[in-house]
Amino acid sequence: MRQIEWSMWANEQALTSALLTFIGGVMGITQVFKNWGFGLYGIIISILVGLFEYPRGKRMKGTTNERMYQRFITVALSKLGFFSQNYFIRFILYILIGVPCCFQLPIVLGGICFFCTSIIYFVAAMKGESWKPAGLEKPDRQGSQVVAGVVSNPPPVPPPRLPEDVAQSVLQRQMSGRRI
Known part of the structure; x- marks a missing residue:
């Protein structure tokens, strides 16, 4: 049986969390909710998380399907070094991001999803996984x-x-x- 790569699942979960938080943030600042600042927080943080999680990491075995235009962001994230490669950092980061999302109703679902993302990243970190940039290898002249x-x-x-x-x-x- 093949080993599960938890980081791939966590990456997709983080992007879904960012999308839900963005939609809830738009609803939070346009509807009649008090504390519209939390809705603005949801919009800003979801854009930042989307940029941070957009590039897929390199798989341990097999090939990695890159997302369109991920190379530009991959280069920037690989410059961050330890902070972008360590999944314990992402575990703590998504817990901290999820806490303010629980203070306004439209972005609560995004906050709960960020908590789930942090748990998945914690499991990935415990399994010894780390983010490695994918797509930075250059193909040679013959297409290999x-x-x-x-x-x-x-x-x-x-x-x-x-x-x-x-x-x-x-x-x-x-x-x-x-x-x-």
């Missing part, structure tokens, strides 16, 4: 991707492919002039 020192080229023939030994014997027959 260099990942962790291993060069992977695309397959030379489209599917269905023959087994390697059969393909070699077919190639030798073709070179010798015989028909298959």
